[in-house]
Amino acid sequence: MTNRLQTLGTRGALAVVLVVLALVPVVCTTFFTSQVGLTSLWLGIVAVSLTFLSGYGGMVSLAQTALFGVAGLVTARLSVESGWDPWAAALVGILAATAVGLLFGAVASGSQGIYFLIITLAFAQVAYFYFAAVPTFGAHEGINGVRPPAVLGDPVQDPARMYWFLLAVSVLVFLGLRHVSRTAFGLALQGVRDDPVRMAALGYNVRLHRILGFTLAAPVAGAAGVLSAWSNTRMSAGSISLAIAILVLTAAVIGGLNRLEGAWVGALLYTLCDTYLRGWTDRFTTWLGVVFLVIVLVSPGGVVGLVSSAATWLRRRLPGGSAPPAVPSAPAPPVPVSSGGAR
Amino acid sequence: MTDPVLRVRGLTRRFGGVVAVGDVDLDIAPGERRAVLGPNGAGKSTLFNLIAGADTPTSGSIELFGADVTSSGARQRTRQGLSRTFQTSRLLTGLTVEDNLYLAAIGVDGGRFRLVRTGRDRAARERARRTAASVGMADRLKTLAGDLSHGEQRQLEIGLALVAEPRMLLLDEPAAGLSRAERQLLTALLLSLDRDVTLLLIEHDMDVALTVAERVTMMHDGVVIVEGTPAEIRADQRVHDLYLGKAHV
Numbered sequence A: 001m002t003n004r005l006q007t008l009g010t011r012g013a014l015a016v017v018l019v020v021l022a023l024v025p026v027v028c029t030t031f032f033t034s035q036v037g038l039t040s041l042w043l044g045i046v047a048v049s050l051t052f053l054s055g056y057g058g059m060v061s062l063a064q065t066a067l068f069g070v071a072g073l074v075t076a077r078l079s080v081e082s083g084w085d086p087w088a089a090a091l092v093g094i095l096a097a098t099a100v101g102l103l104f105g106a107v108a109s110g111s112q113g114i115y116f117l118i119i120t121l122a123f124a125q126v127a128y129f130y131f132a133a134v135p136t137f138g139a140h141e142g143i144n145g146v147r148p149p150a151v152l153g154d155p156v157q158d159p160a161r162m163y164w165f166l167l168a169v170s171v172l173v174f175l176g177l178r179h180v181s182r183t184a185f186g187l188a189l190q191g192v193r194d195d196p197v198r199m200a201a202l203g204y205n206v207r208l209h210r211i212l213g214f215t216l217a218a219p220v221a222g223a224a225g226v227l228s229a230w231s232n233t234r235m236s237a238g239s240i241s242l243a244i245a246i247l248v249l250t251a252a253v254i255g256g257l258n259r260l261e262g263a264w265v266g267a268l269l270y271t272l273c274d275t276y277l278r279g280w281t282d283r284f285t286t287w288l289g290v291v292f293l294v295i296v297l298v299s300p301g302g303v304v305g306l307v308s309s310a311a312t313w314l315r316r317r318l319p320g321g322s323a324p325p326a327v328p329s330a331p332a333p334p335v336p337v338s339s340g341g342a343r
Numbered sequence B: 001m002t003d004p005v006l007r008v009r010g011l012t013r014r015f016g017g018v019v020a021v022g023d024v025d026l027d028i029a030p031g032e033r034r035a036v037l038g039p040n041g042a043g044k045s046t047l048f049n050l051i052a053g054a055d056t057p058t059s060g061s062i063e064l065f066g067a068d069v070t071s072s073g074a075r076q077r078t079r080q081g082l083s084r085t086f087q088t089s090r091l092l093t094g095l096t097v098e099d100n101l102y103l104a105a106i107g108v109d110g111g112r113f114r115l116v117r118t119g120r121d122r123a124a125r126e127r128a129r130r131t132a133a134s135v136g137m138a139d140r141l142k143t144l145a146g147d148l149s150h151g152e153q154r155q156l157e158i159g160l161a162l163v164a165e166p167r168m169l170l171l172d173e174p175a176a177g178l179s180r181a182e183r184q185l186l187t188a189l190l191l192s193l194d195r196d197v198t199l200l201l202i203e204h205d206m207d208v209a210l211t212v213a214e215r216v217t218m219m220h221d222g223v224v225i226v227e228g229t230p231a232e233i234r235a236d237q238r239v240h241d242l243y244l245g246k247a248h249v
């Protein structure tokens, strides 16, 4: 009974949040909708592909921006240079990212922990240098003048429809990944995260599970790449530099690696800071580093973990408020090298 | 005589200069209850790892259910009907008791890659719950494995081995760290196992081992010293010198 009430409560809260988010283009300025809204949504999607891998698969990957770049640049190339329909170009871009994800996964899945991190870092670098060098993808200049599908409008002049589209994709990605985490495949992925030796003893092909988990996250990162190219009407090697790879990791960790929604929370916080604090101080990166450190030290579950602990504390304090058991918060990694836990 | 379910010949495993298991022969008949005894470092866990496929022998051969499995991995042997527990619990600590058992059930049955919930999932879930009840964990289904007490973790460890309905069960010191009452429950559980299941048991606790086992293999320094019935083992002078003497002083 309480369980059902809690589920209803969660659904209600989610609905309220969605309505508020959907009102952003109506209430806020074009600048805010485009600069903060669009950016945090696509950044959130690429970050959630990392949150998923890390939280459910124990794989902290720095290669998500590489997959993001493959999809974004293939899409940009096909639509600008070859005149493809944007949707068709996006589909091919995302498929390309998935294929590369399968390849990356096959290579990296034999390693764990810090070695996995280093291998995926190498993938990120290889992708960066490849796209920075190859003229087909605009080399350092990148590809400009990417046109999103006409139905989504002009992302600069009138970003409302693009914003709603990104919001819808975000919701679908969130629900999709959450569904996967509850299927046999998703549970087994968490089993592999917790104890690969045990999973092998139970009859599982641990490596194959890792590869498939990694491959599953690739189209998510790829979709974010397409949406980024559409939102900014351009993409270049610079969009997937090491700095960006670390930014994605930062956003995911700030939000909280053990909850999918943390990815968007982290992306929003980063984008807000980037938009409004950068002007105040020329030590922006330093301050961001300090904030990152404080969050990691204070709450291993990131901002989302902090909020849910605070909510539990409040409920316990409020008169008459019985304390329902806290949402089990998994032991998140103190540093983003070891495997985290999510459910 | 019926063919053995497990036939081990000349099994050897070296770690550098240490011979953890040296030239061991072992035959286990269908439905047999066999205990492996021996002081710490005798090579019992290493022998189990070799039989389960978690480790590769330096030399020798292993035949399981009539087929040579020396070069096949842990996964294949599990699918053939071999289950094992670990001396130190290896649980999926971030998942609930029920999900642990559910994954153990479908690990052998199939459906490991399924992305939707199907009717077959219900069957596996049902099996997970039944197994939880049989190891005394019916009221802990929704608890995270990482939050269980030591005794409960040992119970779940056995549940994970049982849920797949194995033909052969390897238990590595299942009573380690259990209270007296928990040991009695464990003994009762082992005695109640279906006779179709062959049981190979490493146990430090003589009461559990000699109550459950029909035959006992005594190891020391990687080699088999003596093999016999519990009564013979109790009477054997070498066993007393090596093990009983030390363990019961």
Ligand SMILES: Nc1ncnc2c1ncn2[C@@H]1O[C@H](COP(=O)(O)OP(=O)(O)O)[C@@H](O)[C@H]1O
Pocket: B015, B018, B019, B020, B038, B039, B040, B041, B042, B043, B044, B045, B046, B047
């Ligand atoms: N992975 C390993 N690496 C090196 N030595 C090992 C390893 N595993 C076991 N040993 C050694 O092999 C011997 C037997 O160990 P083990 O099989 O665990 O004994 P038991 O289970 O009977 O206590 C011990 O001397 C131990 O130190």
Ligand SMILES: [Mg+2]
Pocket: B044, B045, B046, B087
């Ligand atoms: Mg041992």
